Structure formats: C-alpha cells, structure tokens
Amino acid sequence: MLRTHTCGQLDRNNIGEEVTLCGWVASRRDHGKIIFIDLRDRYGKTQVVFLPSFKDAYKKAKKLKNEDVIRIKGKVNPRPKGTENPKISTGGVEVCGEELEILNSSLDLPFSIEEKIEVSEDTRLYHRYLDLRRKPLLDKFILRSHFNYKFREYLHKCGFLEIETPYLTKSTPEGARDFLVPSRLNQGKFYALPQSPQLFKQILMVAGVDKYYQIVRCFRDEDLRKDRQPEFTQLDIELSFIEEEDIYNLVEDMLKFVFKEVLGIELKTPFLRIKYEEAMKNYSTDKPDIGKGEFRFLWVYEFPLFEYNQQEQRWQALHHPFTMPSLKDIELLDKNPSLVKARSYDLVLNGVEVASGSIRIHDPQLQKKIFSLIKVDEEEAERKFGFLLRALSYGAPPHGGIAFGLDRLYAIITKSESIREVIGFPKTQKGVCMLTEAPSEVEKNQLEELGIETKEKEEK
Amino acid sequence: MLRTHTCGQLDRNNIGEEVTLCGWVASRRDHGKIIFIDLRDRYGKTQVVFLPSFKDAYKKAKKLKNEDVIRIKGKVNPRPKGTENPKISTGGVEVCGEELEILNSSLDLPFSIEEKIEVSEDTRLYHRYLDLRRKPLLDKFILRSHFNYKFREYLHKCGFLEIETPYLTKSTPEGARDFLVPSRLNQGKFYALPQSPQLFKQILMVAGVDKYYQIVRCFRDEDLRKDRQPEFTQLDIELSFIEEEDIYNLVEDMLKFVFKEVLGIELKTPFLRIKYEEAMKNYSTDKPDIGKGEFRFLWVYEFPLFEYNQQEQRWQALHHPFTMPSLKDIELLDKNPSLVKARSYDLVLNGVEVASGSIRIHDPQLQKKIFSLIKVDEEEAERKFGFLLRALSYGAPPHGGIAFGLDRLYAIITKSESIREVIGFPKTQKGVCMLTEAPSEVEKNQLEELGIETKEKEEK
Numbered sequence: 072m073l074r075t076h077t078c079g080q081l082d083r084n085n086i087g088e089e090v091t092l093c094g095w096v097a098s099r100r101d102h103g104k105i106i107f108i109d110l111r112d113r114y115g116k117t118q119v120v121f122l123p124s125f126k127d128a129y130k131k132a133k134k135l136k137n138e139d140v141i142r143i144k145g146k147v148n149p150r151p152k153g154t155e156n157p158k159i160s161t162g163g164v165e166v167c168g169e170e171l172e173i174l175n176s177s178l179d180l181p182f183s184i185e186e187k188i189e190v191s192e193d194t195r196l197y198h199r200y201l202d203l204r205r206k207p208l209l210d211k212f213i214l215r216s217h218f219n220y221k222f223r224e225y226l227h228k229c230g231f232l233e234i235e236t237p238y239l240t241k242s243t244p245e246g247a248r249d250f251l252v253p254s255r256l257n258q259g260k261f262y263a264l265p266q267s268p269q270l271f272k273q274i275l276m277v278a279g280v281d282k283y284y285q286i287v288r289c290f291r292d293e294d295l296r297k298d299r300q301p302e303f304t305q306l307d308i309e310l311s312f313i314e315e316e317d318i319y320n321l322v323e324d325m326l327k328f329v330f331k332e333v334l335g336i337e338l339k340t341p342f343l344r345i346k347y348e349e350a351m352k353n354y355s356t357d358k359p360d361i362g363k364g365e366f367r368f369l370w371v372y373e374f375p376l377f378e379y380n381q382q383e384q385r386w387q388a389l390h391h392p393f394t395m396p397s398l399k400d401i402e403l404l405d406k407n408p409s410l411v412k413a414r415s416y417d418l419v420l421n422g423v424e425v426a427s428g429s430i431r432i433h434d435p436q437l438q439k440k441i442f443s444l445i446k447v448d449e450e451e452a453e454r455k456f457g458f459l460l461r462a463l464s465y466g467a468p469p470h471g472g473i474a475f476g477l478d479r480l481y482a483i484i485t486k487s488e489s490i491r492e493v494i495g496f497p498k499t500q501k502g503v504c505m506l507t508e509a510p511s512e513v514e515k516n517q518l519e520e521l522g523i524e525t526k527e528k529e530e531k
Numbered sequence: 532m533l534r535t536h537t538c539g540q541l542d543r544n545n546i547g548e549e550v551t552l553c554g555w556v557a558s559r560r561d562h563g564k565i566i567f568i569d570l571r572d573r574y575g576k577t578q579v580v581f582l583p584s585f586k587d588a589y590k591k592a593k594k595l596k597n598e599d600v601i602r603i604k605g606k607v608n609p610r611p612k613g614t615e616n617p618k619i620s621t622g623g624v625e626v627c628g629e630e631l632e633i634l635n636s637s638l639d640l641p642f643s644i645e646e647k648i649e650v651s652e653d654t655r656l657y658h659r660y661l662d663l664r665r666k667p668l669l670d671k672f673i674l675r676s677h678f679n680y681k682f683r684e685y686l687h688k689c690g691f692l693e694i695e696t697p698y699l700t701k702s703t704p705e706g707a708r709d710f711l712v713p714s715r716l717n718q719g720k721f722y723a724l725p726q727s728p729q730l731f732k733q734i735l736m737v738a739g740v741d742k743y744y745q746i747v748r749c750f751r752d753e754d755l756r757k758d759r760q761p762e763f764t765q766l767d768i769e770l771s772f773i774e775e776e777d778i779y780n781l782v783e784d785m786l787k788f789v790f791k792e793v794l795g796i797e798l799k800t801p802f803l804r805i806k807y808e809e810a811m812k813n814y815s816t817d818k819p820d821i822g823k824g825e826f827r828f829l830w831v832y833e834f835p836l837f838e839y840n841q842q843e844q845r846w847q848a849l850h851h852p853f854t855m856p857s858l859k860d861i862e863l864l865d866k867n868p869s870l871v872k873a874r875s876y877d878l879v880l881n882g883v884e885v886a887s888g889s890i891r892i893h894d895p896q897l898q899k900k901i902f903s904l905i906k907v908d909e910e911e912a913e914r915k916f917g918f919l920l921r922a923l924s925y926g927a928p929p930h931g932g933i934a935f936g937l938d939r940l941y942a943i944i945t946k947s948e949s950i951r952e953v954i955g956f957p958k959t960q961k962g963v964c965m966l967t968e969a970p971s972e973v974e975k976n977q978l979e980e981l982g983i984e985t986k987e988k989e990e991k
Contacts, residue, residue: 073772073929077741093772095739095926113741138926142772175893177926200922203738212740216692223683232676237956238698238724238748239710239762241969244977250699251973251981252710252724255752256962259985260970264698264712271956274966278663279555280672281537281573288698288748292715302699312533312553312602433635458966462660466555466598466637469533496697496731502716506734506918509701510720513711517704521711525719526982 073142073174079115083163085147090166092117093142093174095204096135097184106132108168110143113209118150118165119143128171138177138184138201144170192491196505199496211485211493214333218481219286221329222306229321231282231308236271238264238288243455246391247291250301258522264290264302267474269391270459272309273431276470277462283309286477295500297489298423298479302498308428309472315416318428318473319344319370322418326368334484336366342418344370360422366484369419373397376413377445385446390415392441393459394429395471401437408444418473425480428473435463533602533634539575543623545607550626552577553602553634555664556595557644566592568628570603573669578610578625579603588631598637598644598664604630652951656965659956671945671953674793678941679746681789682766689781691742691768696731698724698748703915706851708752710761718982724750724762727934729851730919732769733891736930737922743769746937755960757949758883758939762958768888769932775876778888778933779804779830782878786828794944796826802878804830820882826944829879833857836873837905845906850875852901853919854889855931861897868904878933885940888933895923 074093081090097111106121106129121132128143135141145167156162182190184204195202203209223233242249242263249263265271267289275283285307293299310317323340330336343361350357350371357374361367376396377386386408388394396404397412404411415429432438438460442452452460481493491497498504518524534553541550557571566581566589581592588603595601605627616622642650644664655662663669683693702709702723709723725731727749735743745767753759770777783800790796803821810817810831817834821827836856837846846868848854856864857872864871875889892898898920902912912920938950951957958964978984 072777073774093928111739113739140926140928174929175923175927178924180925198921198925200734200737201925203735203740209739212694213692216687216694219693220683220687223680227676227680232673233679234672234676234955235748235764237762237958237964237969239750239958239969240956240964241967241971242973242977244974248715248980249973249977250712250722251977252712252970253983253985254962254970255708256754257970259972261973262710262970263973270967274660275663275955277660279571279573279669280663288695290699294716302697304695314533317532458968461658463635464638465640465658465661466600467635468553468600469634495694495735496700498697498699502714504697504700507701507730508918509697509699510712510714510717510722511701512719513702513709513721513723514704517702517709517711520708522986523713523983524986525713526984 077114078110078112078117079161081117081147081161081164081166083149086149086164088147089144090147091142091144092119092166094140095184096137096139096141098137099132099135101133108132108135108141110141115159115161117161119145119168120148120165121168121171125167125169128168131171131173132168135173136177136179138180138204139173140175140177142172142174143168193499193505196491196497196499199506203495208492211481211487212495214485215477215481215493217333218329218484219477221332222286222325223284225325225328226282226284226308229282231284232280233285234275234280234283235285236265236268236287240265240271241455243270247293250290250292253521253523255521266291267305268307269393270456272307272472273393273459273467273470274462276309276311276431277465277467279311279468281311283307283472295498295502298482300478300490300494300497301502303490304477306475306477307472308474309470311468311470313430313469313471315372315414315430315471318416318471322426322473323368330366338366338368342368342370344372347371347374356422357417358419358422358424362421366420370416371419372416374413374415374417375409376400376411377408379409387445388441389413390427390429392445392447393431393438395432396437396441404440404444414471416473418475420480420483423479423483424476425483426473426475428471430469430471433463433467433469435460435467438463537574538570538572538577539621541577541607541621541624541626543609546609546624548607549604550607551602551604552579552626554600555644556597556599556601558597559592559595561593568592568595568601570601575621576619577621579605579628580608580625581628581631585627585629588628591631591633592628595633596637596639598640598661599633600635600637602632602634603628653959653965656951656957656959659966663955668952671941671947672955674945675937675941675953677793678789678944679937681792682746682785683744685785685788686742686744686768689742691744692740693745694735694740694743695745696725696728696747700725700731701915703730710750710752713981713983715981726751727765728767729853730916732767732932733853733919733927733930734922736769736771736891737925737927739771739928741771743767743932755958755962758942760938760950760954760957761962763950764937766935766937767932768934769930771928771930773890773929773931775832775874775890775931778876778931782886782933783828790826798826798828802828802830804832807831807834816882817877818879818882818884820879822881826880830876831879832876834873834875834877835869836860836871837868839869843906847905848901849873850887850889852905852907853891853898855892856897856901864900864904874931876933878935880940880943883939883943884936885943886933886935888931890929890931893923893927893929895920895927898923
C-alpha cells in the first residue's frame with residue numbers, strides 16, 4: 072500500500088508513530104511559518120502540519136490546492152492544547168509532514184466539496200466524481216452497500232440461493248415498454264432487457280430451487296419521473312410451498328435483522344396489515360402513510376385481480392398476469408372479473424410502495440384461463456409465454472414471492488429528495504447520463520452489422 | 532408453509548413425529564399391497580409408504596407418475612431392518628403416507644431426471660426446469676451461490692463497498708463489439724451494454740470510494756465459442772493507493788478464504804508468479820497449466836503494453852488502454868512501443884485465465900499520450916473518453932484492480948465441460964436462449980417508437 076493508515080484512522084494511540092497517509096487536500100491554511108492541511112479520504116480527515124524545517128515538503132505544501140491528491144510521511148503528534156477538535160475521532164492528533172509527494176494535482180473545481188452546495192443537479196451529475204466526494208452523498212452509498220450485504224447475509228443464512236438470470240432475454244411487453252437489443256447473429260430479431268426476472272424465477276421454482284433471491288437490475292422504457300429510472304435495482308425473492316403468511320414472516324424478520332444491523336433500529340413486528348378495499352375507503356389510496364414515527368411498514372393486501380382498461384376495452388392484470396386469484400373467487404372469474412381478489416400484497420413505507428409480490432399461478436390450465444380473460448389469445452399466449460405454460464405442465468410447485476424496489480427503499484431511508492441520490496450514475500429525466508453523455512450516436516458500421524437503420528426524421 | 536420438513540431433513544431423531552412433506556415423485560414402486568414413493572426436493576429424498584389401510588391416500592398413490600408434485604402427511608417410522616439406505620441421511624426412516632394431495636401433476640417427461648442422461652444439450656436447455664432438477668447440475672448452482680456469497684463476505688469485511696454501475700451506458704467499442712440499445716427518448720442515439728464497468732470503477736476511485744467491488748454482468752457481442760457467452764458475470768474489484776503487491780495479497784487471501792469456506796480446500800499461498808516473457812519462453816503460452824494437483828493458481832505478469840495490429844497498421848493495447856506502463860519504460864513509449872511493459876497481471880488456473888487486472892493510468896497527460904500512440908486522435912479521445920480524461924484532471928488517486936470471470940472460474944471448479952453448465956439460462960452458440968426463444972421478432976410498433984427499422988435482407 073502507498074499508505075500505512077487511512078485519514079480516519081489515527082488517534083491518540085498513534086502518537087509518536089511514523090506514518091504515511093494518502094488523500095485529498097480538503098483545505099489549506101497558510102499561517103506563514105506553519106501550513107495546515109486537512110487531508111481527506113473516505114474514512115475521515117487528518118490534520119497535517121508543514122514546518123519550514125522540512126524544507127522540501129514545506130515548499131511543496133505552499134503550492135497545494137484543494138483536491139490535489141498527495142502522499143505525506145511524518146510523525147503523529149498530539150495537537151497543541153486548545154486546538155483539538157473533539158467532533159472527529161482524529162481531532163486529538165496531527166501529523167508533522169516531513170515528506171510530501173503530489174500524486175496528482177487538480178484543476179480548479181466547478182464547485183467546492185462541501186456538505187451542502189447550491190449547484191444544479193446537471194452540473195453535479197456531469198462531475199459525478201466530485202459530487203460523490205461530498206460526505207452526505209458518499210454516506211448514502213456506504214449505507215446502500217451495507218444494506219445490500221445484510222439482505223444477502225440474511226437470505227444466505229436462510230438457505231436462499233442466488234441464481235443469476237439473463238439480461239438478454241425475450242420481449243414480452245406487458246405494462247411497460249421493453250428496451251430492445253438488436254441481435255447481430257439473428258438479424259431482424261431482438262433481445263429485450265428484462266422488466267423483472269419474474270418468469271425466470273418462476274421457472275427456477277419449477278426446477279426445484281425452492282428458495283431463490285437476486286439483487287438484480289430491471290429495465291423499463293418509460294417516461295421518467297422523480298422516482299423512476301430506466302434501470303432500477305430489485306431485491307427479488309421467490310419460494311416454493313408457501314402461503315402469504317410465510318412471505319410476511321420472512322420479510323418482517325429480514326427487515327428487522329437488516330435495520331437492526333445497519334441502522335441500530337428496532338423495527339416493530341408484525342407490521343400492520345390492511346386490505347386494499349379498506350385502504351381505499353379510509354385513506355383513498357393503496358399506499359397510505361400511517362406516519363407516527365420513522366419507518367412504519369404496512370402490508371396492503373387483497374388487491375383486485377383485474378382492472379378494466381377502458382381504452383383497449385378489456386380486463387387487464389392489476390399486478391401481473393401470473394398472480395393467483397383467491398381460491399374462493401375462482402368461480403367469479405367468468406361471472407364477474409371485477410370482483411375477483413388477487414393473492415397479492417404490497418409493502419408500503421411512509422406512503423411509498425417499496426415491495427410488491429404475490430402467490431403465483433402454478434396450474435397451467437388456470438394460467439391459460441387468465442390469459443384468455445385478459446384477451447391474450449392462444450396463439451399469442453403460446454408465442455410469448457409458451458415456455459412458462461410448458462414449465463407449469465411438468466410439475467410446478469405452489470410458489471410465491473416478492474420484489475423490493477431498492478432504489479426507492481434506500482431513498483426513503485436516507486431521506487433523499489430523489490432516487491437519483493442513491494444511484495451511482497443515474498440518468499436525467501430525458502434518460503441521459505450526464506457524465507458519459509449516453510445515449511450517443513454510434514458508428515454507421517455498428518448499425519450495419521446489426522442489420523438496422525435509424526429512420527430519417529420526418530419533416531414537419 | 533405447506534410442509535413441516537424438507538425431504539432431506541428427517542432422520543431417526545424424528546421417529547414418531549407427524550410430519551407434512553412436499554416434493555416431486557422421484558420414483559414409485561408398486562408392490563401391490565404397499566406402494567413406495569421416493570419424494571424429492573432440493574434438500575434430499577425421503578421414502579414414503581402408502582398402505583391400503585389409508586384408503587384415500589393409497590388410491591391416489593396408485594396413480595402417481597414421476598415428477599408429480601405432491602404433499603403428504605404421515606408418521607415417521609424406522610425403516611424395516613435390512614431396508615435401510617446408509618448412503619443418505621434420511622435412509623433410516625420412512626413416512627407412512629396417511630394423506631396425499633396432488634399439488635400438480637406432470638406430463639410425460641422428455642427425459643428422466645437422473646444424474647447422467649444421454650440427451651442433446653438443446654433439448655435439456657429447452658426444458659431447463661427439468662434439467663436443473665438433476666442433482667449434479669443443481670449442485671453447481673448451490674456451489675456458485677455459496678462462492679458468490681463468500682466472495683462478498685470477504686470483501687465486505689475488508690471494507691469494500693458494493694456500488695452498482697449502469698447497464699445502459701455509452702458505446703465505446705474497443706476490442707469486442709458492443710450490444711446496442713436504441714433510445715426512444717433520444718431517437719437516433721443508442722445506449723450500449725457495458726463490456727465491463729472499467730471506466731465507472733475508475734471514476735469511483737476518483738470519487739474517493741477507495742475500495743469497490745461488484746458482481747456484475749458484462750456483455751460482448753462476439754461470435755460464441757465453448758467458453759464464451761454474450762453475457763457473462765464478473766467479480767469486479769478496484770482499490771486506490773495500491774501497487775501490484777496489494778492486489779496479489781488481496782486476491783490470494785480472498786481465494787484462500789473462499790476455497791476453505793466453501794470447499795474445505797486449503798490453497799497454498801503465495802501463488803507462483805511468472806513473467807509473461809518467461810511463460811512464453813518456457814510454455815509457449817501466457818496461460819500455462821502448471822498441473823500438479825488441483826486448483827493451482829498462477830500469476831502471469833509484466834505483459835507487453837501494446838501489440839501490433841497488422842490489419843489496421845497500428846499499435847493497440849494488449850490489455851486495455853487504461854493500463855499503466857512500467858515506470859522505467861515510460862521513455863520507450865515514443866522510441867519503441869513494442870518494448871514497453873505493462874503493469875498488468877493475469878491469474879491463471881489450470882491453464883485458463885480466470886482473472887485479469889492492472890494498475891491504471893491516473894495521470895491525464897499520460898492517458899492522452901497512450902490514446903495518441905494507439906491512434907485514437909484527440910477528437911475521438913474527447914468524444915469517447917472525455918469524461919474519463921476530465922475525471923483524471925480533478926485529483927485522481929493511483930489505483931488498480933482486477934476482474935474475475937466467474938463463469939469460467941466456476942466451470943473449472945465444478946469440472947464442467949462448458950460454462951453453460953454453471954449459467955442458469957445460457958445461450959447456444961447462435962446466441963439463442965432455447966427456453967424462451969430469445970431473440971425473437973418484435974411488434975412493428977415497438978420499432979416505430981424507437982425510430983429504427985430492420986433492413987430488408989438483400990437478395991443474392
């Protein structure tokens with residue numbers, strides 16, 4: 072390592088040691104005969120003092136600018152009485168900089184690296200590497216990483232298998248639009264990026280995997296809003312031989328564990344439950360904010376199976392067409408679809424839906440019946456979902472699951488204005504990555520190889 | 532839960548208990564007055580016995596076929612003397628089936644669920660949900676899941692942050708072809724799926740993330756071979772303020788931990804190291820198989836920085852153009868590029884490259900110089916990599932990393948013929964998913980919305 076310690080590591084226990092630190096110049100105060108530097112890295116800040124007696128280091132320190140990357144060598148001293156900073160763990164010591172190496176210097180900054188700044192989001196996203204140096208933002212990613220890890224730890228210990236599903240898959244638009252990927256080896260045909268691994272996880276249940284999870288990217292080509300991104304991350308869970316109660320228990324126990332481990336917060340379980348109908352009656356929304364303190368989760372369940380699409384004059388699935396109807400309502404399927412309840416459930420946190428799931432259909436005949444009710448005819452059902460129908464015919468177990476929208480969850484937990492604050496490299500509302508300028512024009516020969524062309528814009 | 536135990540759980544300690552099991556009928560033996568079923572799930576097998584005295588269950592058991600999904604209720608009994616199966620943990624007991632519920636019946640199978648089968652790979656992939664029921668295959672995914680988790684556990688404990696990078700990003704083809712994704716909101720422009728998160732992880736180092744990792748999908752639109760897939764999974768690692776030695780130590784320590792935890796194997800560290808030049812001289816390959824026992828890792832290092840592309844009459848990066856040249860060779864950059872060594876390293880296991888990495892360039896001037904040497908002119912460098920050059924100008928720390936090809940690694944560890952055996956839903960050599968039939972034709976309006984069209988096939 073180029074360093075012996077990080078900038079957050081040194082304290083009074085290190086006094087007298089020779090150390091080497093690396094980091095960014097967070098601030099410089101030149102008192103003539105003494106130059107002070109706050110050296111910063113991900114872990115914290117350490118004060119470095121340069122004295123004229125260490126001539127070479129002192130001379131270089133004279134010229135340092137904010138955000139230069141440096142490496143210093145020197146001795147850890149106690150800070151003089153009265154200059155300690157009790158607010159930070161390293162506030163009792165300083166390093167006397169005996170050697171100074173400038174590893175990289177920085178251009179003048181477009182904005183300063185401070186907790187709060189008044190800069191447009193576009194500018195910050197354009198210089199995301201500077202934006203992420205701000206502690207409040209970096210802390211969100213540290214939290215995200217810990218949460219992800221603790222979710223995995225919990226599920227691993229419960230015997231869940233992480234199985235990775237394809238990103239290049241089949242287009243079966245249902246609800247949102249698919250992102251398409253032209254195939255070079257099969258010209259005229261397209262892959263689609265998955266809107267969710269829904270069908271793959273069901274297939275894994277048919278395969279006998281029994282307990283599956285994945286933290287997985289999903290894609291929807293929608294017009295963007297504050298809480299939407301074209302790609303988003305889902306904690307995806309599916310189990311076999313279960314009922315709703317098992318999902319409730321698993322999720323509550325998992326969240327209890329993760330909140331305790333990462334945030335030290337004791338969630339109260341079981342969470343409140345409310346039927347969709349009651350929620351609509353009492354709160355006029357299916358995502359009521361029950362308030363009263365932080366992080367109050369709420370189950371909303373027994374949604375209708377169908378909603379009527381006026382425009383297309385047909386019933387469509389409210390959740391998705393693989394959701395199991397309530398057993399007692401099976402007879403209503405033909406008589407009055409509007410009355411059929413679904414075995415589905417949403418998890419709501421502070422007025423936001425953070426997870427959604429259902430018990431799935433495992434009977435191929437019932438699945439076909441649902442397709443026909445939503446006017447997916449046999450030919451279309453076979454073309455789009457034939458592989459699912461076949462899978463269900465070879466011994467599919469009863470199964471169900473849930474998926475968390477992790478970006479949303481982390482945005483709420485970190486009290487962020489937008490999910491863009493908890494996504495490393497988010498896109499703007501026009502779907503643009505400010506940093507890389509994606510999407511961009513591509514070489515003509517790339518399109519030729521794929522056998523596609525862009526349409527001329529029509530004159531108006 | 533629909534069950535009280537799994538099929539791998541019961542043993543002599545459970546004798547006398549009333550239990551409920553769910554699973555697949557693995558085999559049925561009808562002895563007239565007694566019917567035996569081997570009930571199977573992911574965890575194992577339990578023998579169930581049906582007697583005529585439990586009339587209803589017995590009657591249903593008469594009709595059971597292999598791979599029907601059932602739920603049974605009954606008492607755990609010791610197996611009669613002489614019929615125990617000492618090979619399995621559940622071999623000392625059987626369950627007397629008092630109630631039997633058929634949860635789902637199976638069609639006749641295209642192939643039987645046995646350890647070894649003689650069926651074409653296409654047929655197995657078409658029915659992947661059946662193929663995955665075979666124990667040797669499922670075991671590979673259990674191992675994969677454990678390995679993934681233990682990699683994460685190790686890195687998490689070392690303070691690495693998992694940060695998720697975009698899948699919809701910018702096309703900068705260098706080496707392999709990009710998969711393109713047409714943008715609806717920005718017609719005529721395209722995203723590309725990442726060949727690796729290389730530039731994002733470097734940007735994260737500039738942001739001060741310090742230690743990053745991700746298990747991440749990467750995409751290359753290449754003609755497929757046995758050990759290639761259009762999408763593959765990488766364990767991606769990057770650190771700041773390091774040198775080669777730190778990567779070697781980290782990787783060796785990590786693999787030692789993971790192999791011990793998952794397989795109980797003690798890897799010998801440090802791994803052998805050999806310079807590229809020596810490897811070529813002694814073995815005529817940069818991926819020598821040093822044999823001598825299982826799982827012998829080998830570092831190959833000091834690769835040339837450039838190779839000459841005869842066709843394009845230019846030097847190109849052997850690793851990638853962000854690789855740091857050896858300090859002592861900087862002067863040779865202009866004089867004789869062929870002699871410049873790279874600060875890069877590959878990790879080879881049993882003759883296969885399983886990881887590859889380098890110390891990266893953190894100086895924008897040096898990065899520009901490398902671009903110009905490989906004939907990426909200033910305009911092109913700015914257009915494709917401007918965001919990287921800018922990032923390097925605002926205080927980039929020295930950094931480096933490594934990426935493991937996990938599919939390859941797991942294929943070797945599980946002694947698989949092809950990486951397709953360790954990928955849940957792999958594609959054939961034509962890039963086709965046999966299960967879903969992706970890629971497929973899409974609706975005309977989907978293309979219209981994207982502003983693209985497929986070219987008419989030329990008549991020949």
